[in-house]
Amino acid sequence: MSDASINTQASTNEAGFGDYFALLKPRVMSLVVFTAAVGLLAAPGYVHPFVAFCAILFIAVGGGASGALNMWWDADIDHVMKRTQNRPIPSGKVEPGEAMAIGVALSGFSVVMLGLATNFVAAGLLAFTIFFYVVIYTMWLKRWTPQNIVIGGAAGAFPPMIGWAAVTGGVSVESVLMFTLIFMWTPPHFWALCLFMKSDYKDAGVPMLHVTHGRRSTRNHILVYTLLLAIIAVGMAFTGVGGPIYLATSLVLNALFIIGAVAIWRRSEEASEADGFKREKSFFGLSLLYLFLHFGAILAESALAPYGLGGW
Incomplete structure (x- = not known):
């Protein structure tokens, strides 16, 4: 092999900024940022815009740190699965030790900075979220029990509670219900993906x-x-974060979601194979829209409340 070809191969495997950013699972991080922002903006009380920005930034960094540590631990199975073979570690662009170091460093940084920027209730919730996702879910539940995604889904449900705590310094019924909405949404969302994976x-x-x-x-x-x-989801319409906009949105979305779930329940494997899991993929796509629009409705109620147009 010539020197030129060796150099070309080395440059191909060399990690760039995009590879390190991919360690943070940006698609998952976007959901973390959005739900945390809704929790923060819907919370009663005032927070300076700069403090709010810092809070969301550090929550996002904490979520990314969890992603990096998840990729470090799961590198062996990521190498086997087609869906994850091109991630930075199995593709050979980032060393496992690098991913672990980045994850640990960003975890500590995000928790400390969130505590300094807001309060240590929010920081404690962020620390527990990282611990839960990395240790409880990734290292323990994921390879041990078929209920892994049910229990482990709690990790992805904490961001709105963290955002709420960043403003109020505590936890309330409303923030717990936002947590519960994501917690209960995660299993059908993920199991639909599993059906066509x-x-x-x-x-x-x-x-x-x-x-x-x-x-x-x-x-x-x-x-x-x-x-x-x-x-x-529909019951949340009658709480402090709900209102007519949320109720209308939730009724439509849940009707569609139930119709989709019934269609999946009635399907045979032969029918699913025949059309390439069309209904399962459609349900999975709807599940993404489902969560986004529910939290979007919560945000709309909060934004319109000062004008007497949101909430009950």
Whole structure:
């Protein structure tokens, strides 16, 4: 092999800024930022815009730190799964030790800075969120139980509570309900993805529900969790973060979500295979819109409240 080809290969595998940024799971981080911002803006009380910006920034950094530590620990299974083979560590662009160092450094930085910028209740919640996602979910539950995504989903549900605590210095019924909305949304959202990811998790030895209990059981679970989610989501309309805008939005979205879940429940594997899991993919896409619009409605109620147009 010539020197030129060696140099070309080395430059191809050399990590760039984009590779290090990818360690932070930016798509997941965007959800963290949005829900945390809604929790912060919907909370009663005033916070200076610069402090609010810093709070969201440090929450985002903490979420990214969790992502980096998750990729470090899961590098072995990421290498096996088609969906994750191009991540920075399995692709060989970032060393596992680098990812761990970045994750640990950003975790400490984000928690300390959030505490200094806002209060240490918010910082404590952020620290617990990172610990829960990395240790409880990634290191323990994910490879141990088919209920991994049910319990582990709590990690992704904390950001609005953190945003709320950054303003109020505490936890309330409203922030717990926002947490619960995301917590109950996560299983049907993720299980729908599992249905059309087919053998990825089985190949990696991860005991997801469809691997351990079968795809029919997964479809049953999606329907049950969707029905429970609808009760919680619509019920939130009658709390301090709800109102007519939220109620109308939630009624429409939950009707569509239940219709989609019933369609998935009624489907046979043969029918799903025949059309390339069209309904499952449609339900997964709707699930992304579902969460965004629910929190968007909460934000709208909060923004219009000072003008007497939001809330009850």
